[in-house]
Amino acid sequence: MNEISTLISSATAVVATMVALFLLRQGQVDRRKLAEDAEREHARQISAWADWHGLGDFGTFAKPRLPAVFVRNSSDAAVYDVFVDFRAPIDGALFRVGLGPVPPGETRVQEIDYDGQLEAGWEPAALFARVNFRDSSGRRWLRDAFGRLRADLGHGQDDFFEQGGKILGG
Structure with a gap:
């Protein structure tokens, strides 16, 4: 027992x-x-999307609307070192353009000018824009063209240059 x-x-x-x-x-x-x-x-709270933008810096009567990438900071703190990667409307070439910091509550717009004629039915979603930024704590993030957020791998760790990407002046 x-x-x-x-x-x-x-x-x-x-x-x-x-x-x-x-x-x-x-x-x-x-x-x-x-x-x-x-x-x-x-x-x-940082979002990015591609859409049409009305007559702006590059718009003309021949092209009254241009495709554009919008970056919105809905947070209470600025984000820094913001840059956008996108595919060119005509030939699909990969480009990167810096937008600088985006203050709280503001939206930055990067119009995408192009030479040539867009295909019938072309929409700005075909830019496949993604935004890279540094938050107020110093961490780098990437939001892809599908809205998914992930930690950025760091400088030179993406395949931007391997895909033939070119940096544009912003």
Whole structure:
């Protein structure tokens, strides 16, 4: 009888230890997720999209609307070193243009001028614009053409130049 109670007591101690370790691990995972969410909070409020833009700096009566990339900072802090990668409307060449900082609550517009005729039905979504920026904590982020946000791999770690990308003056 004494051996049975010792065996039950030992098994209970092992199960209790396993449950405690599982709960400890789960707590660490939850805290890590909360920390990641807090890190991303500022970056989540930066959006970018491509659309038509009315008669602007480059617009003419022949081209009253130009495709453009819009970068919106809906946060309470500025973002820095903002640049946009996009595909040219006519030949699909890859370009990068710097926009500088974007203050809180503001939208920057980068019109995309082009030479030639756009294909029938062409839409600005074909620019496949993505925005790169540094948040107020110094972390770099990338939001792709599909709206997905991820940490930027760092200078020279993307495949921009391998794809034949060219940097434009902004």
